[in-house]
Amino acid sequence: MxxxxxxxxxxxxxxxxxxxxxxxxxxxxxxxxxxxxxxxxxxxxxxxxxxxxxxxxxxxxxxxxxxFTDILKKYVVKKDGQCFEIYGVDKTSVREYIRGNIEYIIEIK
Structure with a gap:
């Protein structure tokens, strides 16, 4: 560990x-x-x-x-007309964390 x-x-x-x-x-x-x-x-x-x-x-x-770099992925999220980067395990957990009117979530590789 x-x-x-x-x-x-x-x-x-x-x-x-x-x-x-x-x-x-x-x-x-x-x-x-x-x-x-x-x-x-x-x-x-x-x-x-x-x-x-x-x-x-x-x-x-x-x-x-x-x-937790081994399981985290970088996402770009657009919410209410603003884009920002966020780290998450998957899109579902990102959506749960952000909540609200999310226009899109894109994984950055």
């Missing part, structure tokens, strides 16, 4: 093993073991990746960053 999790702050942080009960740790462990995510986990992951101010492809937690 250390390849997809890294410390991003210079000060002391809790041990990574102390975060085993958190949802982000559990989701990263599922992915590392090749277990597919359910819809609720995909929606949660898309929301958390796009609602933090530190990373666009990782989730910060107590000085650790859990990277």
């Amino acid at each position: 250390e390849a997809t999790v890294f410390k991003f702050v210079p000060w002391e942080v809790p041990a990574l093993s102390s975060l085993k009960d958190t949802l982000v740790y559990k989701i990263r462990a599922l992915l590392n073991n090749g277990i597919p995510l359910n819809r609720a986990q995909k929606n949660w992951l898309t929301a958390k990746v796009n609602s933090n101010s530190y990373f666009n492809n990782a989730i910060p937690l107590k000085g650790w960053a859990f990277r």
Whole structure:
């Protein structure tokens, strides 16, 4: 798991093993073991990746960053006449996160 999790702050942080009960740790462990995510986990992951101010492809937690570049895709979304980029697991999770009057969602490869 250390390849997809890294410390991003210079000060002391809790041990990574102390975060085993958190949802982000559990989701990263599922992915590392090749277990597919359910819809609720995909929606949660898309929301958390796009609602933090530190990373666009990782989730910060107590000085650790859990990277999800292996499953996240970049999308361009047009909503209410404005286009913007967003990262998500799939179009359904992006649509669930954005909600409202979405004109289109296009995956960028």
